Amino acid sequence: MNSVQYSSKLKELKYVKLPIPTITEGNQVLIKVAYSGICGTDLHIIEGEFPCSENAVTLGHEFSGIVVDCGKDVKNVRKGDRVAIDPNEGCRCCDHCHSGTPHYCDIGGINSTIGIHRHGGWSTYALVPMHSIQKLPDSVSLEQGALTEPLSCLSHGWDLLSPVPVGSKILVIGAGIIGNLWVSLLHLQGHRNVTVSEPNLDRLNYTRNLDTGYDLLTPSQLKINKQNNPNYHFDVVIDCSGFCPAIEEGLNLLGKGGKLCCFGVAPPHGTINVSPYQLYLKEISIIAVNVNPYSTVKSVGFIETLGDRYLNYKKLGVEVFSLNDYQKAIQLLKAGKIAKAVFKL
Known part of the structure; x- marks a missing residue:
């Protein structure tokens, strides 16, 4: 073989x-x-x-x-x-x-x-x-079945992050496959106030193919929005990049009571700078996601529900x-x- x-x-x-x-x-x-x-x-x-x-x-x-x-x-x-x-x-x-x-x-x-x-x-x-x-049930193709493991990790992340009230302002950092799967899951759950940040325009165009109506911005455009509006912030930031400077930027864009979900895997030597005072002042929650404990069945359920519309x-x-x-x-x-x-x- x-x-x-x-x-x-x-x-x-x-x-x-x-x-x-x-x-x-x-x-x-x-x-x-x-x-x-x-x-x-x-x-x-x-x-x-x-x-x-x-x-x-x-x-x-x-x-x-x-x-x-x-x-x-x-x-x-x-x-x-x-x-x-x-x-x-x-x-x-x-x-x-x-x-x-x-x-x-x-x-x-x-x-x-x-x-x-x-x-x-x-x-x-x-x-x-x-x-x-x-x-796999008959309704799930083998092509879709290959996404079971990454979606099982998303399912675990969703459980850790929830509840996320509909109407929350959400930022997804990174428009690779994981970012696009998060975009699909958020849209499926009824979230419409979502921004996606990605420096690679090719990847951003793939997110556009999902036809969610979300704001698709480069990191530079995101910074300009923050400079033009000091109150520009998000309730939830989901990092799918594992890129430490992007994680730091996402943390700085959180409003009071905000949640940062570290989903992308950073290199073992990577570090970020965090202000404990800002964590205290805003009551920020930082949530990290480690693989997929007991979430494979939920993943298959998500695949059935997402279907060809998203997957x-x-x-x-x-x-x-x-x-x-x-x-x-x-x-x-x-x-x-x-x-x-x-x-x-």
């Missing part, structure tokens, strides 16, 4: 031929991968800015596919089922896991993610445990590539020419 693997020791990405994995444990499921996305975290991994397996690992933690074989203990799916993957799990033994917060787990959590620490979906086939599988690849700026075009896909994504790249296997 064909795979794209990353070696953290060599800092090298390679297109390789590997044998199809075989089931060796009763709880394993063999998936023929259909669609597998490139995440911003993958780009951080390739740049050496995000920790991953010390051994060569097949990347790809956002993928959908079809079940082709099951271990003897698998009861939740069978051959032919269309599925999406939840790549994150805890150890099920520690206090965090027993408290319902497996994403805090020091053994599992982000330290054992499929496609980061275990072989993932940038491959013709993937071997995953049965508890990492979510069946059309062309509208979202998602471009599909064959796996052997991985270098081109990564290059276009880094350059901001597309909002997201997805491999069609």
Whole structure:
């Protein structure tokens, strides 16, 4: 089978031929991968800015596919089922896991993610445990199913951020795929007073394709609005960029009682300057979102509700590539020419 693997020791990405994995444990499921996305975290991994397996690992933690074989203990799916993957799990033994917060787990959590620490979906086939599988309803396509993992993270973020009263003034920073998914979710929930800030005009045009009527501004235009109106502020700022200067600017644009949602993943060495006095004066809340604990089912529900109105690849700026075009896909994504790249296997 064909795979794209990353070696953290060599800092090298390679297109390789590997044998199809075989089931060796009763709880394993063999998936023929259909669609597998490139995440911003993958780009951080390739740049050496995000920790991953010390051994060569097949990347790809956002993928959908079809079940082709099951271990003897698998009861939740069978051959032919269309599925999406939840790549994150805890150890099920520690206090965090027993408290319902497996994403805090020091053994599992982000330290054992499929496609980061275990072989993932940038491959013709993937071997995953049965508890990492979510069946897709007939109303959800395999293309949409590849968005299950990022939308599950949004679902977790939405739970942490809520309530957000309709009519709130909201700023979304970053118009990559995550920003556009937040735009879609906010519009679905009835929010209309939303501004999107993005320096890349190509990406901003993809947001325009979603036809939400939201204000689409560059960071420069956002600053001009603030200079012209000292009272220019937002009730909620959702950062999808992970870019520290943009996060700082978003924090400064919050009004009294405002909420900052740090959704984009910043590099581990990144820092922001925060004024504790301003936090006190405005009673600002800062909310950070870490992956997707128990939110995959909600994600599939969002996908069903969002449907083709929002989750059309062309509208979202998602471009599909064959796996052997991985270098081109990564290059276009880094350059901001597309909002997201997805491999069609």
